[in-house]
Amino acid sequence: MTTDRIVGIDLGTTNSLVAFMQGESPVVIPGEDGLNLVPSVVALDERDQIIVGNAARKYLIETPERAVYSIKRLMGRGLEDIQEELQLFPFRLAQDLQAGEVLRITLGEKTFTPPEISAFILRQLKRNAERFFNAPVTKAVITVPAYFNDAQRQATKDAGRIAGLEVLRLVNEPTAAALAYGLDKKQNGIVAVYDLGGGTFDVSILKLHDGIFEVMATNGDTHLGGDDIDNLLIKIAIDDVLGDANLDVSRNSEVVATIRKAVIDAKIALSSQSATELDIELPQGKRYQREITREQFELLIQPIIDRTVGPCKQALKDASLKPQQIDELVLVGGSTRIPKVRALVAELFQRKPHTDLNPDEVVALGAAVQANILGGGSEATENMLLLDVTPLSLGIEVAGGVTDKIILRNSTIPASATQYYTTQIDGQANVAIHVLQGEREMAKDCRSLARFDLKGIPPMTAGMARIEVKFLIDANGILHVSAREQRSGKESEIEVQPSYGLTDDQVESMILDSFDFAEEDFRQRQVIEARNEAETILAALEKGKKSPAWGQLTSDEKKKIAKLEKALIRAKGEDDHSAIRKAIDVLNQGTMRLAELMMDTAVSTALKGKTMDEADMGEGSETGHPVARADFE
Amino acid sequence: MDLFMTIESNTTSSLANPAEATASCWSCGTMRAVHFCSSCGKVQPPRPVDYFTFFGLPRKLNLDSAQLEREFYELSRKLHPDLSARADKREQEWSLEQSSLLNDAYRTLKDAIKRTEYLLRLEGVELEEQSKAATEKARATGEIKKQVVPPDLLEEVFELNMQLEELRAQKKLGEDDPALIEEIGKQKLELEMKYESLSEELKKYWSEWDRLPDDATEESRRKVRDKMVDLLNRRSYIRNLVRDINEVVVN
Numbered sequence: 001m002t003t004d005r006i007v008g009i010d011l012g013t014t015n016s017l018v019a020f021m022q023g024e025s026p027v028v029i030p031g032e033d034g035l036n037l038v039p040s041v042v043a044l045d046e047r048d049q050i051i052v053g054n055a056a057r058k059y060l061i062e063t064p065e066r067a068v069y070s071i072k073r074l075m076g077r078g079l080e081d082i083q084e085e086l087q088l089f090p091f092r093l094a095q096d097l098q099a100g101e102v103l104r105i106t107l108g109e110k111t112f113t114p115p116e117i118s119a120f121i122l123r124q125l126k127r128n129a130e131r132f133f134n135a136p137v138t139k140a141v142i143t144v145p146a147y148f149n150d151a152q153r154q155a156t157k158d159a160g161r162i163a164g165l166e167v168l169r170l171v172n173e174p175t176a177a178a179l180a181y182g183l184d185k186k187q188n189g190i191v192a193v194y195d196l197g198g199g200t201f202d203v204s205i206l207k208l209h210d211g212i213f214e215v216m217a218t219n220g221d222t223h224l225g226g227d228d229i230d231n232l233l234i235k236i237a238i239d240d241v242l243g244d245a246n247l248d249v250s251r252n253s254e255v256v257a258t259i260r261k262a263v264i265d266a267k268i269a270l271s272s273q274s275a276t277e278l279d280i281e282l283p284q285g286k287r288y289q290r291e292i293t294r295e296q297f298e299l300l301i302q303p304i305i306d307r308t309v310g311p312c313k314q315a316l317k318d319a320s321l322k323p324q325q326i327d328e329l330v331l332v333g334g335s336t337r338i339p340k341v342r343a344l345v346a347e348l349f350q351r352k353p354h355t356d357l358n359p360d361e362v363v364a365l366g367a368a369v370q371a372n373i374l375g376g377g378s379e380a381t382e383n384m385l386l387l388d389v390t391p392l393s394l395g396i397e398v399a400g401g402v403t404d405k406i407i408l409r410n411s412t413i414p415a416s417a418t419q420y421y422t423t424q425i426d427g428q429a430n431v432a433i434h435v436l437q438g439e440r441e442m443a444k445d446c447r448s449l450a451r452f453d454l455k456g457i458p459p460m461t462a463g464m465a466r467i468e469v470k471f472l473i474d475a476n477g478i479l480h481v482s483a484r485e486q487r488s489g490k491e492s493e494i495e496v497q498p499s500y501g502l503t504d505d506q507v508e509s510m511i512l513d514s515f516d517f518a519e520e521d522f523r524q525r526q527v528i529e530a531r532n533e534a535e536t537i538l539a540a541l542e543k544g545k546k547s548p549a550w551g552q553l554t555s556d557e558k559k560k561i562a563k564l565e566k567a568l569i570r571a572k573g574e575d576d577h578s579a580i581r582k583a584i585d586v587l588n589q590g591t592m593r594l595a596e597l598m599m600d601t602a603v604s605t606a607l608k609g610k611t612m613d614e615a616d617m618g619e620g621s622e623t624g625h626p627v628a629r630a631d632f633e
Numbered sequence: 634m635d636l637f638m639t640i641e642s643n644t645t646s647s648l649a650n651p652a653e654a655t656a657s658c659w660s661c662g663t664m665r666a667v668h669f670c671s672s673c674g675k676v677q678p679p680r681p682v683d684y685f686t687f688f689g690l691p692r693k694l695n696l697d698s699a700q701l702e703r704e705f706y707e708l709s710r711k712l713h714p715d716l717s718a719r720a721d722k723r724e725q726e727w728s729l730e731q732s733s734l735l736n737d738a739y740r741t742l743k744d745a746i747k748r749t750e751y752l753l754r755l756e757g758v759e760l761e762e763q764s765k766a767a768t769e770k771a772r773a774t775g776e777i778k779k780q781v782v783p784p785d786l787l788e789e790v791f792e793l794n795m796q797l798e799e800l801r802a803q804k805k806l807g808e809d810d811p812a813l814i815e816e817i818g819k820q821k822l823e824l825e826m827k828y829e830s831l832s833e834e835l836k837k838y839w840s841e842w843d844r845l846p847d848d849a850t851e852e853s854r855r856k857v858r859d860k861m862v863d864l865l866n867r868r869s870y871i872r873n874l875v876r877d878i879n880e881v882v883v884n
Contacts, residue, residue: 168718169715169718209706210706212706212709212710370715373715374715374718374719375718375719376719383710385709385710385713385715385716386715387709387713411736411740412736412739412740413733413736414714414729414730414732414733414736415733415736415737415740416730416733416734416737417737472729472730472733473733474714474729475713475714475715475729475732
């Protein structure tokens with residue numbers, strides 16, 4: 001019994017995937033629809049049921065106010081961080097949202113935080129894996145953009161917990177890609193990974209050395225990706241429609257959603273064609289028709305893709321490397337399918353990129369490799385070890401609002417730094433510390449990770465206390481802070497509360513809420529299964545009525561069966577699975593004699609006591625349960 | 634509002650007795666290596682040691698960086714948290730601490746300048762650039778990154794600052810004088826050459842330090858230390874000047 005099955009999950013802006021290590025190689029686990037990609041779309045249907053993935057996509061167009069996509073852009077962020085996002089994306093924030101509070105998104109009449117919405121996606125992936133293994137899955141490695149800050153990482157970890165997954169490790173996406181890629185190659189050298197996804201851009205430079213994957217430098221932009229291209233095209237189309245048809249559709253969310261779908265299709269088409277047609281139905285019987293050539297498209301997107309150049313150059317500089325020193329170049333993310341992007345990268349690194357692995361799947365495959373390593377490894381991953389870095393410098397605010405950097409970016413993690421503090425007033429019991437992340441000189445320009453107080457300092461004269469504060473970034477890139485007053489030896493552990501994060505209590509209550517959903521899911525499934533079983537027995541009964549055995553029953557028996565049949569049909573229409581099961585049982589009992597009569601006399605003795613559905617050996621009697629009931633923990 | 638003040642910078646202060654290779658493993662009880670058990674491979678509880686001791690190195694400044702890298706990879710394969718993901722919580726904690734110590738030590742020692750600064754701090758020297766008190770005082774008075782000008786550079790620096798000031802003023806008006814830019818460019822080149830020669834000179838003192846016998850007098854040790862401190866200060870001063878030039882010329 002392998003209870004320790006650890007899966008690798010790529011929780012993407014546009015699509016999410018789950019993979020695991022099957023023998024020597026990682027494979028993606030498909031969903032029930034047979035597809036590897038689960039679109040990162042979450043919708044609330046009219047019955048307030050959560051729908052995820054392909055099934056949720058139609059809600060984006062039909063009931064956009066009940067659906068959400070690209071939620072990853074809001075992970076670990078605050079209201080003031082996302083003003084730009086709100087201009088470009090149809091995120092519906094809760095009306096009563098207060099400044100400084102964790103964001104909440106409205107779906108129908110309900111509101112959810114970004115980690116909860118991500119958790120719905122994770123739970124779908126978990127379910128897909130459980131269906132695949134026919135066993136519970138509780139442990140996972142989840143990938144994050146390398147350039148994610150502490151708050152964004154913490155939010156991802158919270159999402160995992162809410163989904164009922166123990167997140168053993170957060171792995172940086174480009175690093176995961178390098179793992180998947182390096183698995184077959186097993187060679188030494190310098191690898192650059194260029195990862196342009198739906199909403200995030202990362203570049204990482206790694207040194208491969210006998211199975212050790214040492215990240216030398218990483219850089220990126222957590223708000224740059226295919227989404228930006230889509231938004232630009234949508235804006236142009238809306239402007240065109242206003243100019244040509246004199247129709248302002250910018251506030252019509254259904255039309256905008258239709259335009260969005262059309263421009264995405266056009267974008268994809270232009271990766272393989274030199275021109276494509278936009279043809280969109282508009283209100284008032286109007287149409288928007290336009291041809292876009294690849295040339296025009298490339299001109300339009302140039303400013304967006306040019307934004308990846310700076311981070312690439314910085315990463316090279318931080319790794320002290322010239323482009324010629326890069327041995328291999330790996331492309332990751334759907335947006336790297338765009339020929340113009342490929343050309344740009346090839347020029348930047350003066351090298352033809354590798355494209356042999358599917359850019360949509362390579363990150364999840366790498367996560368599966370890391371999951372295997374954490375699970376104790378196998379022959380395929382023997383000697384493989386990932387040494388990743390922190391993408392951003394960690395600092396604390398000192399006098400004058402200046403950031404004092406204590407762990408520099410691109411430091412191999414785990415990494416730590418120790419600072420010493422003292423009191424300034426006699427008997428001072430608290431010392432306030434402001435932790436920052438970022439490269440800028442002034443504290444106000446860096447990301448505020450947390451403010452916390454060192455409390456309970458024993459009374460001493462000013463300057464006597466000597467408080468040792470240890471900052472430690474773990475292998476997930478998440479910060480831990482501990483403090484100790486050295487004179488009294490008093491230890492006080494401090495959990496860093498991200499400035500825009502959920503508290504532990506909030507996460508706990510969300511886990512409980514999610515059980516409600518899980519239970520709801522489970523209940524739904526039980527109803528469906530019970531109904532299927534009812535269908536089977538009712539069909540068998542129909543068959544029985546046509547058999548000669550039916551004529552051998554007394555009219556009382558027939559009346560009784562008819563009554564029971566009616567009762568089951570009624571129960572089947574309700575949502576109570578136990579009532580359905582009960583009606584099935586009673587009908588089974590009531591039809592036992594019929595079942596016996598139906599049997600060939602030669603074997604009837606052997607079949608004494610058999611029930612209706614068992615006696616019917618025809619098709620449809622099989623009520624297998626291929627779906628593992630694993631969500632119910 | 635800051636209620637606090639930093640009184641010391643990032644160093645590992647307490648130096649324990651090096652490599653207690655004879656201690657026994659908490660898990661299997663046999664003889665063990667310093668950071669992990671050579672018999673059962675389990676990570677051992679970390680002890681606070683300085684970075685040289687962590688790698689079992691003497692406090693010397695010339696070191697074989699290829700050897701250091703090999704050692705780093707070797708120890709990573711024993712200490713990294715990925716390898717104890719299935720161990721109990723206590724072992725996971727040890728592995729986290731041990732590998733962060735390993736990474737901190739490697740990061741410091743692999744870079745020759747950081748290595749020199751670290752060794753000097755272990756020797757009790759407060760480097761001017763590292764002296765937070767001085768830096769913070771400068772910052773509090775609005776003079777960010779103020780440093781004491783090395784006397785022999787005074788004249789040059791004065792001249793350069795005048796020119797940079799002039800260029801800044803010109804840029805504000807949307808014009809720039811090509812002759813001035815060329816002049817500043819020349820000075821930048823000179824500074825860069827000086828920087829190189831200071832680095833070369835520093836290397837000389839590394840070897841001098843390493844040649845000191847174990848029983849060298851405090852006087853002779855101090856002489857080498859002071860020279861290195863002086864060179865490091867000039868070096869960082871020039872580096873900041875070049876950065877200032879780049880800022881003005883590029884913007």
